[in-house]
Amino acid sequence: SDLRIGIIGCGAIGQDHVKRINEKVQGATVTGIFEINEKVSRSLGESFGVNVFSSGEQLIESSEVDAVVVSSSDETHARYVLKAIEAKKFVFCEKPLTPKSTDGRHILDAEIAGGKQLVQVGFMRRYDPGYRAVRTLLQSGSYGSPLVLHCSHRNAAIPGFTTPMAIQSSASHEIDICRWLLGEEYVSCEVLMAKNSRHSGSDLHDPQFLILRTESGILITVEIFINCQYGYDINCEVVCEDGIVSLPSPPEVLVKNNGKKASAISSDWKARFKEAYEVEFQEWVSAVKQGRVGGPSTWDGYITAVVTEALSQARDTGERVPISHMECPDFYRKK
């Protein structure tokens, strides 16, 4: 029978998840939602034909919900994830797991104390066919050791974004994907501000430039550009000892017309990573039905929070900041 899913937080991405689970994912149905905005929640309850709960806690405890998706605002993630652990239910939490590493540590301690891995974090890039292909090639060893990664993460425009959000909300994807591609942790970081774009609002410095170094000395550069204007553009080039491995751009038809050669660039991250989100949820549901978690864990969410804090400190002080954290507990090592 279908896994019955409750979704907490039905803003843009939460609504997408409801549709995705009901229309694309095999073996799961959304049976309930909780959304803080009452108007939105009532109309969604009607249009999706699902139960509308009056709190996230009530949804988690409901006997009609087998597993929980948390896509509410970042600051509320920890309390819902902790509640799901208490109720011994599998929980998929959107990235970042928690903005603060202390909250991440609480989740980690609670999950270990409960004795069973229940949490998966929504780092969907790990399910993108392009990133998967890059990782397979790096792991093949055919190109020698990676030496440098050049990443850029550009959004066309995000209204209301602030300087800290560039790291917490956007760069968290690179923090996760680079350590996943390389199988190494970070040891230090720096942040440099570029010349400020005239399109950035008063609360945002844009673009920002991040530098991370890994245990074996690999250098990673990340340009985060929130208001690049021209489209959604994600790039990753891995410079190895014996060659370059680059993330492919989404395939787009090339048009020659009027003395120009052009291909479209999508303006939307939901479209760019559509396939990744679908694979991510299908794999999550299939694993949960077997009673396990297969994707990014609390540990991965915790590390991202630790690195986010180090980067924020580097940004505020203008200094290179060392990154240190505890060893990965055995509980989270892949068996």
Ligand code: ISE
């Ligand atoms: C957003 O939260 C995402 O997850 C997108 O992938 C990212 O590109 C965007 O910058 C974030 O705000």
